[in-house]
Structure formats: C-alpha cells, structure tokens
Amino acid sequence: xxxxxxxxxxxxxxxxxxxxxGVRDSFASVVGFVAYGLLLALVWVRIVAxxxxxxxxxxxxGLTGGLLVSAATRMQRAERSSATPQPGPLLRLxxxxxxxxxxxxxxxxxxxxxxxPPTLAPVAAASLPAIGLDNPVxxxxxxxRAVDTLLEVVVLVLATVAVWSLAPDRLWGGAPGQRANLDxxxxxxxxxxxxxxxxxxxxxxxxxxxxQAPGGEFQASAIxxxxxxxxMTAGLVDAPPTSRQWLRALLVLGPIVFxxxxxxxxxxxxxxxxxxxxxxxxxxxxxxxxxxxSIAAMLGLLVAGPPRxxxxx
Amino acid sequence: MxxxxLFAALFVLATVAVGLLRLLxxxxxxxxxxxxxxxxxxxxxxxxxxxxxxEMPSSIDVALTLAVLAAFVSAAFVKAxxxxxxxxxxDETEA
Amino acid sequence: MNAATLFGLCAAILVGLGLYGLIVDPRxxxxxxxxxxxxxGVFLLFGIVARRGAAAGFGADPVPQAMVITGIVVAFAASAxxxxxxxxxxxxxxxxxxxxxxxxxxxxxxxx
Amino acid sequence: MSFxxxxxxxxxxxxGVFFFLAGTVGLLRFPDSLSRLHAxxxxxxxxxxxxxxxxxxxxxxxxxxxxxxxxWLLALLASAxxxxxxxxxxxxxxxxx
Numbered sequence: 001x002x003x004x005x006x007x008x009x010x011x012x013x014x015x016x017x018x019x020x021x022g023v024r025d026s027f028a029s030v031v032g033f034v035a036y037g038l039l040l041a042l043v044w045v046r047i048v049a050x051x052x053x054x055x056x057x058x059x060x061x062g063l064t065g066g067l068l069v070s071a072a073t074r075m076q077r078a079e080r081s082s083a084t085p086q087p088g089p090l091l092r093l094x095x096x097x098x099x100x101x102x103x104x105x106x107x108x109x110x111x112x113x114x115x116x117p118p119t120l121a122p123v124a125a126a127s128l129p130a131i132g133l134d135n136p137v138x139x140x141x142x143x144x145r146a147v148d149t150l151l152e153v154v155v156l157v158l159a160t161v162a163v164w165s166l167a168p169d170r171l172w173g174g175a176p177g178q179r180a181n182l183d184x185x186x187x188x189x190x191x192x193x194x195x196x197x198x199x200x201x202x203x204x205x206x207x208x209x210x211x212q213a214p215g216g217e218f219q220a221s222a223i224x225x226x227x228x229x230x231x232m233t234a235g236l237v238d239a240p241p242t243s244r245q246w247l248r249a250l251l252v253l254g255p256i257v258f259x260x261x262x263x264x265x266x267x268x269x270x271x272x273x274x275x276x277x278x279x280x281x282x283x284x285x286x287x288x289x290x291x292x293x294s295i296a297a298m299l300g301l302l303v304a305g306p307p308r309x310x311x312x313x
Numbered sequence: 314m315x316x317x318x319l320f321a322a323l324f325v326l327a328t329v330a331v332g333l334l335r336l337l338x339x340x341x342x343x344x345x346x347x348x349x350x351x352x353x354x355x356x357x358x359x360x361x362x363x364x365x366x367x368e369m370p371s372s373i374d375v376a377l378t379l380a381v382l383a384a385f386v387s388a389a390f391v392k393a394x395x396x397x398x399x400x401x402x403x404d405e406t407e408a
Numbered sequence: 409m410n411a412a413t414l415f416g417l418c419a420a421i422l423v424g425l426g427l428y429g430l431i432v433d434p435r436x437x438x439x440x441x442x443x444x445x446x447x448x449g450v451f452l453l454f455g456i457v458a459r460r461g462a463a464a465g466f467g468a469d470p471v472p473q474a475m476v477i478t479g480i481v482v483a484f485a486a487s488a489x490x491x492x493x494x495x496x497x498x499x500x501x502x503x504x505x506x507x508x509x510x511x512x513x514x515x516x517x518x519x520x
Numbered sequence: 521m522s523f524x525x526x527x528x529x530x531x532x533x534x535x536g537v538f539f540f541l542a543g544t545v546g547l548l549r550f551p552d553s554l555s556r557l558h559a560x561x562x563x564x565x566x567x568x569x570x571x572x573x574x575x576x577x578x579x580x581x582x583x584x585x586x587x588x589x590x591x592w593l594l595a596l597l598a599s600a601x602x603x604x605x606x607x608x609x610x611x612x613x614x615x616x617x
Contacts, residue, residue, distance in 0.1 A: 001319040006411045008323060010418040012330050017422050017445055019337065021429035026437050026504075031336060031345040033441050034386055038349075038356050040448055041375060042326075043415055045363060047459040048467030050371035052451075055477045057375050059484050062382035064444070065349075066389035071491045073342070073393035075437060079504045087432050095431040103424025110416030110456060119461030120471040136470035137477070145474055152478045159485035163492045178396065187604035188391075191384055194597050199381050202590075206374065214371040218477055223378065226385050233392050295481075302488035305495065314526055314578075321533050321571075325540050332544040335556070343553050343606050347560050350602060351547060354564045354595060355540060358571050361588065362533070365575045373587050380594035387602045394609040 006046055013039045026079055030072040037061030050214035051137040054206065058222035059299075066229065067303050132281030134212040141216065142284050146273040150262065153255045153291060156298045160251060164242050167306040173243030174307035180235035192234035199227040207292055211285070217292040224292070225299030232304065242307050247297070254294025258287050318366035322359045329355030346390050353383050416456040422449030435505055436497075440490045447483050451476045525577050532574030539567030553610055561599040568595050 016039060020032035037060040044053035087095075124136050124144055133139045141149050167174070183189055203223035210216030231237045240247050261283060265274040275283050332355070335348040357376045364372030426446025430439055454472045461469030498504055546559020572592040579585040 001316050001323065003411070005319060005323045005326065006414055008326060008330070010414050012326070013418055014421050014425075016333070017425050020445060021425050021433075021442060025339075026435065027342050028336065028339065028345055029438060029441055031342075031349050033445065034349050035333065035336065035352050036445065036448065038352055038379070040452070041379070042356060042359060042363075043418075043452065044455060045360060045369070045372050045375060046411060047415055047455050048369075048462070049455055049458060049473050049476075050369070050375060052455065052473050052476050052480070053372075053375045054378055055480050057378045058382065059480050060448070061379075062385050064484055064487055065386040067488055067491055068441070069346075069386055070389040070393035071495060072437065073390060074495065075498055075504045076342075078498055078502055079435070079437075085434050085505075087434065092432055095428050098431070099424040099428040102427055103420045106420035106423055106453070107417050110413060110420060110453070113416075113457070113460060117457070117460035119463045119469045121461055121463040121466050121469045124470045125464040125466070136466055137473045140470045140474035141477065145471065148475070148478055152482055155482055156485050159489050162489050166492045166496045180392075187601040188388060191388065191597065191601035191605075195381070195384065195594075198590075198594065202377055202381050206378065209374070213374075215374060218481055219378065223381055226382055230385065230388060233388055299484070302485060305488075305492050314529075317530060318533070321537055324537050325567075325571075328537075328540045328544045332547050335547050341553060341610075343609055344556065346606065347547065347553075347556060351543060351560055351564055354568055354599075357591060357595065358536070358540065358568050361571060361575055361591065365578050370584055373584060373591070376591050377587055377594075380591045380598070383595060383598040384602050387598075387605060391605040391609055 009039065009042055009046065013043060027069075027072045027076055030068045033068060034061060034065035037065060051135070051216065051219075054214055054219040055222070058219050058226070062226055063222055063299060063303060066226070130277055130280060131275060131284055132211075133284065135210055135214065135216070137214070138210050138216045138288075141218075142287060143273075143275065143280075146262070149291075150255065150258050150273070153258065153295065156295060156302075157251055157255060160298045160301050163302060163306050165306075167308070171307045171310060173241060173311040174309040175239045175241045176301065176304035176307050176309075177232065177239050178308065179238055180233055182235035188234045189236070192230050192236050196227055196231055196236070199223055199230075203227065203296075207288070210288070211281075217288045217295065221292045221295035222299055224296035225303070228296065228300040229303050232300075239304055241309075241311055242301075243311055250297050251294055251301075254291040257290045261287060315366050318362050322362035322366065325355050325358050325362065342390070342394070346387055350383070350387060353379060353386075357383070412456050412459045415452060419449045419452035419456065422446070422452065425449075436490070436494050437504065440487060440494075444483060444487060447479070451479055454479075529574045529577050532570050532577075536567045536570030536572075536574060539563045539570065543567060554607070557603045557606060561603050565592075565595050565599040568592060 016032055016036045020029050020036055023029050037056060041053045041057040041061060044056055124140050127144050128136060128139050131139055131143045203220045206215040207217055207220035232239050262273040265271055268276045329352050332351045333348050336345050339345055357379050360372050360376035364370060423446055426442050426449055429442030430446060433439060454476045458468040458472035543559055543563035546563060547556050550556045550559055569592050572588045576585045576588050579588060
C-alpha cells in the first residue's frame, strides 16, 4: 500500500509540474506551483526527511506561495494586455531535445548510484554528543557545516538590502507596502487576531523541538515571518520604515552574534566556529535564537518588498 | 491497522488530486485558489494519516505547520486582488 | 523499485521540465517559476542521495538534508528579489515582459 | 479494548474520507463559485475533523493527541475566514431574474 501511495504521489507531482510549465495563464501557473510545493512536502515525508518537509511546507509552499500569488495577481492585468512573443518551432524542438537528454542523463545517474551508497551519517552522528543536540540535521546546520549556515544568513541580509534598493531614490528608507486599513469586524482581522498567538506559540515550539526532533530556527522563523506578514496584511501592525535603526540592527544581529562566537572559537576551542565542549549547548541555543529573530524579520521584509511610501520626517 | 491508514491516506490523496481538475478548468482565479486550498487540507489529512501509519510523530509537526499557514496564501491572494484598483490609482503611478 | 529510485526518476523529469520552461517561455514570471521548479527537482535529487545514505540509526544522511534546507531558504530569497525586480519593471513600464522580449520578434521577423 | 478502539478509529477515518470525497465532488460538480466554496469548506473540514478524532484514539501520548486537536482547530479557523475573504474578490452576485 505504501508503494502504491508513492507511485500516485510521484505521478501527481509530475502532472502538477507539467501544468505549471505548460499552462498559458500565469496566475493558473502560480497556483499550480503552490500545489507543487505542497506535494513536495509530502514527498519529503515519504523519503524520511521531516526537517526538509517542514522547511518545504513553511517556505517552499507557504511563504513563496503568498509572495508569488500576490505578485501574479498584481501583474495579471498588465500581462493580458502586453504581447507575449511565442518561441518558434525550431527553438521549441531543440529545447525539448535538450531537456529530454538532461532528464535521461539524470535518470541514468539515479539508476546507477554507487552501491553501497557513500554516507556522512556516521561522521555527523559522531559530532552529536559534543554539541548536546539530538537532531542530526540541526547539528549539521549549526556545527558540522556551520560556515554554510553563516554564509546563508549573510545571503539573506544581502537579498533584503537588494530588495530595498529597488525602490526609487526618493522612497529610500520609507515603509514597504501600503498601509493596510484595519477592518474591525472583518474576517481578515478575526483570522489575524486568532491565528497570531497560536502561530507564535507553534513557531516557538518548532524552534524548541529542533534540538531533539525535526524542526529548528529556519522553519520556526518562516512561521514567525508569515505571522508578521499576516499582521501587516490585516492592518494590526504597520510595516516599519526601513530606515529604523532597531530594524536594521535586528537584521544583522543574528549574523554578527554568529560571527563573534565563530571568532571566539579561536580563543576558546582552537578554531573558527569551534565550540568549547562544556558550553556547547547554551552557545548553540544562543546562536539559533538570535538567528531565528533575524531570519524571521528578513523573511517578512522580503515578502513585504521594497519601500513604497515616503519616509516621514 | 497500518494498511488501513495507508489506504485512507492514498484515498484522500487521490480524491484531492481529482479536485485539482478545478485548477485545470478554473474558470476564475478564485476557483483555482479553492482547489489549492482543498489540496492543502487534504495534504494535512494525508500527513496525519501517514504519521499514524508509520509511527512517525514528526509528520504531525509538518501538518501543524501547514495548518498554521493554510490561510496565508488565500489571504495574500485576496489582499492583492482587492487592492488592484487602489494601487493603479495610488502611489504606484506616482513613481 | 524502491521509493528512493522512484522519486529519483521523478526528480529527473522535474529538472527536465523546469529547464524546458526556463528556455522556452519568454515571460520573466514564468522563467522564475520554471527555475524554482527545476530547483525543487535538484533538491529532490539531494534527498534521494540522503535517503540512500541512511546509516548510524538515521533514516537519511543528515548532511545533504542540511544542504537542501540551506538551498530552500536561499531559493526563497532569490525569488523574492526576482519578484521585486518584476514589480519594479511593471511600475516603470506598465509591462510584465522585458522590452527586448516583447519587441524582438517584430523587429527580427524578416530574419526568421 | 484495543479492538473496540480500532473499530472507532476505522469508522471515524472512513467518515472523514467520505467527506473529502463529498467536498471534491462538490468542488467539481457545483455550477458556480459560491456553491463550490460552500462544498469546499463544510465537507472538507468535517473530513479533517473526523480523521483527527479517529487518530486521537490511536495517539500514543497526550501531547500528540493535543497536536491533532490543534491541527483541526487551525483548519477550522482557516475555513471560517478564508471563504469570507474569497467572496470579497468575486463580482457582486446578481439575483436571479
């Protein structure tokens, strides 16, 4: 029965992908992509990667879905009026040829993967006791491959600055998005008011669980970021102007604390991003907590987009 | 019991997959969003069933995450759709 | 055929489909969707490698999983930036397509 | 005892699956967006609720049972608000002549 489930799921993923690529209307394609992200989360559960499933559900489907759907809705009208050039049959055919070759090559690679498979699991498992975490994926993210995670957070900061810099000069430092009017008796207000406390509790739960079970700062910050966006959409809170010092400090807090602890590793444990064994767990939790705050703020701001209101003096 | 739960998961997945035909036919954007919403709820149910069948407790956490964000995409859609008039007249043309 | 191989073949098809959309569709939004779809396929290939590397009591090798989590977050940041560029283009020109892509077929119609 | 519990689980899950089927049929067969919305929300969340109730009897610990309840409550909250929101994007209904 499990095998049949997997076959149906795989066929469904491919069918939704074909629809997403093939359909003419871009809005329909975006909704297809949201469905694709949801189905991928199911696939990750089936291949025993619940940490990735959580990330895909929160970011790949939830946040990306919200971002794309709202962008596609705003672009819909203009797209209908602007002419879309159609690629010629020659380009189409050669593209099909290339893609079939690439897919076939990958399929051959999948079928001829080395046996027994190489694995880093024992190495990662050996590093677990030294940092006091029971979740191997969180341990890899924060200790074994900590440099990757550090660079990733820096990429997020750069992306946020890049999005802000797309605003016209005179709006630099202003608040993103339009001010949403609070609709006191409306469904959106009800949703935001009820969901916000629950979402924050669940986000913190996913964060806290991350040291023993699937979860962690990335998934938690995606939920917290989504809750912030929801509060802004409903008009419960207004988006802060991007010139605010506290906001900018919050964005770099995570990477800076991470870097400082990384350099302190030279003195305390003899290497960049090395943690002294006796304090490893509190240090790791500190890094994860500040990273969660920074990432949640950046994910929210990335969805909110560049400043669109004049800076108030 | 395990086989039954897996069967139920398969059945729910197949059912909401058929519901995705509404994504194909549309005709309006709202109909397409509805089919995605149905797939979301179905996905939550499938995750709960899989979690119980395979004794994989973290699957429930994935379902919990999906449930928190269930309304997020629809809220973004409605916000953008009802603001279209405002933005074309408002600060966007000002630039 | 086990689940890892099945979803591996599925990932190969997804990469092919994403690549096709990326090459053939001139609209920026569709290129972004195709690129993200392709990315999903690549992540899934990592997942297959992770699943096959199950050892030391874990259901899957944690190292590729951690890389995929990093990748998903970075892909989101890149999508958000791309969307911001597209909305800025819309704001400036009222068009969703790049000027080149929209006018090229008409200008060069004699060369085809 | 465990046999009776299994029977209850099977019954509740089957009922839940039935409502998913009903919701899908409604989404596909109903003629206009408003009735499709009705089919989607009512049947669909009854379905999830019944499945959650069925699995609670199967849950091995109190926290995981509580999580099942939380999932259902969140889904109820979404189904209570999302359709209201979606109707705002629809053109105003024209009363039948």
